[in-house]
Amino acid sequence: MLLLHPGNVVSVDALVEAVWNGRPPATARTQVAICIAALRKRFKAEGCDDEVILTTHPGYVLALDHHYLDVTEFDQLVADAQDAVRRQCPADAAALYEEALGLWQGPALAGVAGTQVEDEIQRLEELRLATYDSFVEVQLELGHHREIIPGLVSVVRDHPLRERSRHALMLAQYRVGRRAEAMETFREGWEQSVEGLGLEPGPELQELHTAILQDDPGLVTPATTVPKAPSAERRMPMELPADVPDFVGRGPQLAALGRLVSDDEDAHTPLSVGLVTGPAGAGKSGLAIHWAHRVAERFPDGLLFADLGPQQEHQEPPTADAVLGRFLSSLGVPATEIPSVPAERVALYRSVLAGRRVLIVLDNAQTFEQIRSLIPGGSRCCVLVTSRGELEQLLIRHGAVRIGVDALPVQEAVSLLGRVIGAARVDDARQDAVQLVELCDRLPLTIRVAAARLAAKPHWPIGYLVSRLTPEQSRLDELSVAGTQMRSAFALSYRALSPDAALLYRRLGLLEAPDFAAWVGAALLDRDLAGTEKLIDQLIAAQLLAVAGFDGTGEPRYRFRTLSRLYAKELAHQQESVRDRRAALSRAFDGWRALAEHARRAERCAPDPLAQGTVPGGPADAALYGRLARHPSNWLRAERQALISVIDQAARHGMDRVSEALATLMLDRPEACVTGVRPPQAPAA
Incomplete structure (x- = not known):
């Protein structure tokens, strides 16, 4: 009902009437409110930041700002097409009608019942058929008779009493030389009209039948309706760049x-x-x-x-x-x-x-x-x-x-390397070749750059280039040759980010953890979790960050491709002070420590007075602690590699308190926890 009245208030009474057809239960208004709440929640879950359904006395309104609705788009395209017809621009009208009809993916409002909705279904279907008839008319005017016949045959079969469509089909069949088929189309229509309605076909259909019998010259497309062709010769452009050499996989x-x-x-x-x-x-x-x-x-x-x-x-x-x-x-x-x-x-x-x-x-x-x-x-x-x-x-x-498209599988990546530098050279050092493509993130562009360097220096063993790419601080330099700059490729995506998303990208690049949850980004920024998740969505949309899966508590985890992380880290060192970088890392490391301590306590069923998200230095999101408490061991397993990397990175940054606390937690083995039962005692020595 809201979709059928976009931008207009639909009263609660009208919604009740539409849903229950005049026989509403006592709880009808409450049920409507519950449905509205569920719809709003669904829109939020699908990423709609703005309110889609607004409460406006005496009901609700569907707000179309920043949103797309196929019915309104269809109406606008049809109006534009009709305007093109009035301006005697049939080609433009045909394109607009075709675009409008292309919005239909099946029957409107399929599966929805109710008197008001069913009336609207009939109106929309009639509107679609009328638009199709208008589209056919301009196609006939343009001389595209053969192209429209298959569609017209289908429409006439489904709607045999629709004389406008049958008239167009007969005319198209006649103009492509299928005179007998045109006569058969008329005969079938005559039988269905007489037998079904007891009426002769309309005068326009009968006049066309007579004109076809007489081969009336007026049935030929008038020359005045042919669109003006360009004055130059019709050209066949061939603008593709050269094919990719040694294309592999995909x-x-x-x-x-x-x-x-x-x-x-x-x-x-x-x-x-x-x-x-x-x-x-x-x-x-x-x-x-x-x-x-x-x-x-x-x-x-x-x-x-x-x-x-x-x-x-x-x-x-x-x-x-x-x-x-x-x-x-x-x-x-x-x-x-x-x-x-x-x-x-x-x-x-x-x-x-x-x-x-x-x-x-x-x-x-x-x-x-x-x-x-x-x-x-x-x-x-x-x-x-x-x-x-x-x-x-x-x-x-x-x-x-x-x-x-993403990284190539290992075998295809190695195959691409071999096609450029020679399969024999790869076979002689396959392990080095595998390591090389991994250092290139198994991306075709970086593999080709590395292969070009090896091809230009046949005396280099593959392992030598591996040794040059291994240090992270020089890898982007080593993969930027012959005008191919990986930094430029990343910069194009980075410049399109909002300032907050760019800041998050840089600070995430400071981490060495293989993957992480959204709360880590919130800690790095010292901001709320909900806002940070929206920024993460920007990074994913820009292909600078990827989803790594979900941890044992149901939270999504994210990861960098190595080269993207190295670029983010470079930017952080260039644009942020040592103090700001250290403070951001300290907040993230403290968050890991606080959550790990909470998980260990939850494994032992130990009482935790700080279980509501008030752990000093930890994330402020109480729901996060609740999910962790339900699945502490799953969380620790999901974070194991990240915690190990934090221990190492914190120690190298002189953050000994965090490093030692996490190391102790990782080495600590929890006792069994069964409510109301003491852990079994070990037998005496």
């Missing part, structure tokens, strides 16, 4: 990308969009370009490519308007005919691509806004986007298929 990702291309090139399918995401150096661009070369022959009208990332450090990325201008030129539009107004440039781009089968690769996209206008309206095209961000709007609005 079988599942290539299989997922293969599903973007339909086997039936004449089928009327939605626009195919793929999104390749992953951290810096994971080979997103290489995967996209390699796949594009593999399927190039499936796109006879050309291949467009744009690198949307900044070409140099501190340089702004190219704008969508600039890329549109270049794409239009590549597609054969003379410079003098490329509009200067952005909206007109987008409309021309979509018009030129209408009916063409083009693959568009958009590499290193920064935001959805940067690529919004580069996505065509025609369904025969395919768009492949690479980005370090998640670009949720691309998934929501265009149903993009998300393909994640």
Whole structure:
């Protein structure tokens, strides 16, 4: 009910009426309030920071600020399409209608009952069919008769008494030379109308039937309706960069990308969009370009490519308007005919691509806004986007298929190294080769950099480069050669962070623990846990931090890829004072000590007057202590490696109190704890 009235207050009485159809229980208003609370909790759990459902007398309102609702988007697209029809821009109208219809993933409000909802279901379905009929009309005007026949056959089969759809199907069949099928379509409609309703078909359908029998010249597409073609020759751009040499692995990702291309090139399918995401150096661009070369022959009208990332450090990325201008030129539009107004440039781009089968690769996209206008309206095209961000709007609005890439498996990483420097050289020192790719985080970019160094110095044993990469303070320098700067790759993601997220990234880089929970970040910042978790989400979205799993208390744990941590550590040493760094580490180490002490006490069932989160130096989140108390041994197992690293790191920083306390706790063996039963006594010697 709230979704059906976005932005408007829906009273509690109206909600009660809709849910119980006039026969509400005595607790109806209370149940509505409980449902609203549950919905709000669900929205929060899904990451909606703003309130989605507001309480406004005499009920509630669904606030659409910063949120996307398919019905409102559909209405706006249809209105824009109707405006394009009035402006006599059928190609633009067709693209807008197609985008609107693409929002439908099945019947509206499927599975929801209730009189008011069912009435709305019928209204929305009628609106969808009317929009489809309008889409078909402009497609007929554009001469796309063959493309619309499969969809029309389905609509006429499901809605046999819908004469507007049957009229369009007959006309399309006639115009592609299928005159007999057009007559059969009329005959079937006549029988169903007469037998089902006792009525002859309407005058428009009968007039079309007569015109087809007479081969009326007026049935041919009028020349005035053909869209204006560019004055230059139709070009077939081939803009892909060279394929990646020695491409290795990525079988599942290539299989997922293969599903973007339909086997039936004449089928009327939605626009195919793929999104390749992953951290810096994971080979997103290489995967996209390699796949594009593999399927190039499936796109006879050309291949467009744009690198949307900044070409140099501190340089702004190219704008969508600039890329549109270049794409239009590549597609054969003379410079003098490329509009200067952005909206007109987008409309021309979509018009030129209408009916063409083009693959568009958009590499290193920064935001959805940067690529919004580069996505065509025609369904025969395919768009492949690479980005370090998640670009949720691309998934929501265009149903993009998300393909994640990360580090290569060890064997594939070693294989990549061998393809560059020679398999024999790797076989002679396989253990060193495994260690080398691990030092490179098993990322294709860094492995290629290391392999290039070895290829340029054939006298170097693999183990020698391993020895140069082993010291953390010099690893980023060793992996920055021939214009390939790993720091620059990380810097691009780092600059997009908010100031607080950037601070958290730097301070997390000071830790040597293999993984950690969110409370550690809160301790490093000396802030609350809830706010810190939102900052961690930013780091994950920027591919600077990864989820490592969950500990025994159900809390998520996070980890760095080694090179990302080294970059964060460098920034911390450059931008923060020794005092601030030491204070941050001290808070985190004290937190580990306090929680470990609490866990040991809980294992023994010892009374703990500080169990409500008031342990000196420990996290202030009481719920954390409660979860830990329920599963103390699980928590200690999950934190074992982190605690060992803290002991070592604290000792090296002169924090002996924390180091010694944790060492004692780690060596301490807890006694058995069974409520009401004393631990068994050891037998006398």
